[in-house]
Amino acid sequence: MTTLGIGIDMVKVSRMKSIMQRWDRNFLDRVFTQAEREYCLQKKIAHVHFSGRFAVKEALLKALGSGLSQGISWKEIETLPDASGQPCVHLSGRVRDLAQQLGTCDILSSITHDADYAIAQVLLQGTQR
Numbered sequence: 001m002t003t004l005g006i007g008i009d010m011v012k013v014s015r016m017k018s019i020m021q022r023w024d025r026n027f028l029d030r031v032f033t034q035a036e037r038e039y040c041l042q043k044k045i046a047h048v049h050f051s052g053r054f055a056v057k058e059a060l061l062k063a064l065g066s067g068l069s070q071g072i073s074w075k076e077i078e079t080l081p082d083a084s085g086q087p088c089v090h091l092s093g094r095v096r097d098l099a100q101q102l103g104t105c106d107i108l109s110s111i112t113h114d115a116d117y118a119i120a121q122v123l124l125q126g127t128q129r
Contacts, residue, residue: 004102005124007062009055013116016054017047031057031074039080048118052111053079055120056089060107063122064098072098079109087111089122103127 019027028037032053040049056079061067068074076095082088089107091099099107103126111120 001105001125001127003123004104004126005063005065006122007059007064008119008121009058009062010117010119011051011055011058013048013051013113013118016051016118020047020050033075033078035080036078048113051118052087052113052120055118056087056109056111056122059109059120059122060089060091060095063124064095064102066095066098070094070098079111087120099124 028050032040032050036050036053040046040053043049057074057077060077061072066072071094073093073095076091076093078090078092079087080090087109089109091107102124104124105127106125108123108125109120111118113119
């Protein structure tokens with residue numbers, strides 16, 4: 001297995017809270033999948049969890065080297081906890097196609113929250129390069 005890409009992103013939690021208050025469900029519906037919304041909204045401080053998932057989306061796009069272009073939608077990147085609680089990234093649509101073209105076999109991700117920041121790191125692993 002070889003490293004195909006790495007990305008990191010940091011989101012200011014208070015900014016996410018402000019965006020959520022200003023745009024209400026419109027922002028959440030445009031950026032997060034239904035499963036992500038359900039997971040985060042059940043949490044006591046939902047905006048912290050949305051911040052972490054948004055950071056994963058940004059970090060993954062950096063790892064792919066694509067940014068939010070080429071017909072990509074935010075909701076094509078979904079992050080949910082696996083059985084042990086580790087963030088597991090699922091791709092669909094154009095993002096999945098780009099990852100497959102790169103030769104991605106595995107996506108490793110990590111999210112951390114500290115004070116007013118959520119940070120995520122994504123590592124793409126595969127067999128090509």
